[in-house]
Amino acid sequence: MDQKKKIPVKIKIQINDFDVSKETKILQENQTGAIVSFVGVVRGFDEKINSVIESMTLEHYPGMTELEIKKIVKQSYERWDITGATVIHRIGKLLPTDQIVFVGVSSRHRQNAFDSCNFIMDWLKTKAPFWKVEENEHQKKWVDYNLSDDEAAKKWSI
Amino acid sequence: MDQKKKIPVKIKIQINDFDVSKETKILQENQTGAIVSFVGVVRGFDEKINSVIESMTLEHYPGMTELEIKKIVKQSYERWDITGATVIHRIGKLLPTDQIVFVGVSSRHRQNAFDSCNFIMDWLKTKAPFWKVEENEHQKKWVDYNLSDDEAAKKWSI
């Protein structure tokens, strides 16, 4: 694997929504055959605390977030033969069914696209400095982290 | 696993293009947290036969195609806890960078969405009766099937 290879990487932290079609199209180019994308969505109910979610607010650590995501994407394209990667993460206040995060990876071969997208999501979940607070009329609750996210990241053994 | 569970399943074989944003949005509902989608795209060069692709034409076996895709999707939702699945496959003449296929799966948990989308693609590649012919000014060539696709499908051991 050529350690110096460069691929088009787009990383955005933004308040605004994103357009999945537009982002998928950007990842399509002449020699790409496969694009795998992940979209995370705000749920209307938190089963762990048995509570309705009316809104959610996301904060992050500006600067460190971008650095961490860059590291994760770099590991991904050093490990798999991919042709492009995009990570968009929203911050601020979001409502149920709103889109939170987009991770898209393009590759000549579909399994590389599946694996590297899955890898980026697992690591983003455990490394990128975002925090969610869930809100309803009765309370405001910072989301507890998931031990299962640590386990998910470990399956890539790096 | 409840063998009788029903989830929203959309299967379309069509000449027209599809809109990834629209399809992703349809898969979002109140209790869905994760949507994984795959988009397959026409490439401009076939490395196996070292030939430029100017266009590609897809034919299929009407009726059997839909039946086979239904079986694959059914296996997927009997195996993983998913909340919705969409498969759209285009037929007819397509050009490089055109979208060919969309497979989208929604779930409460991201790994289920990744695995079932990956599973559906692997099985669609080996079971759904579509055939591609690649065209350029010098020749028209039916695409040979990939032994590696059979191997990919086997990893799910069913």
Added chain:
Amino acid sequence: MIIKYFSWIKEHIGKSEELIELPDDVKTISELINYLSNLNDDYKKVFVKKDLIKIAVNKTYCSVETKISNNDEIAFFPPVTGG
């Protein structure tokens, strides 16, 4: 019986579909392949590549041993290449 052909098989045989009256002694896919192969060289040239041909009866995958009747829809096609 309706027989359908797809992809390069359709092109080699020169038609996408045909209606045949199944002879009484043809009771399996394997026997149908022999019967067709004896009709003319176009069929013969296709069916010698038996290992490259997939078969469906009434839109469901089947094997050469599958029993068939005159009401069935049979399809011969190469391994699929969609997606």
Added chain:
Amino acid sequence: MIIKYFSWIKEHIGKSEELIELPDDVKTISELINYLSNLNDDYKKVFVKKDLIKIAVNKTYCSVETKISNNDEIAFFPPVTGG
């Protein structure tokens, strides 16, 4: 030295950021945590939950043994919950 706090840690301490002059005998994150915990109860209540706190020096993850200087930007935050 700039210290940043996020999520519930920010709320418990009552600020998202502060500028402090690092005492000469505070040379590691661990010593900084002790120093802050002795300033007042808000810090103490946060830092007893040491196992639930992640640390970054200059926007890179680090451990409690990491050496620090007065020019560094330190951040304390809970395990991340984005995505």
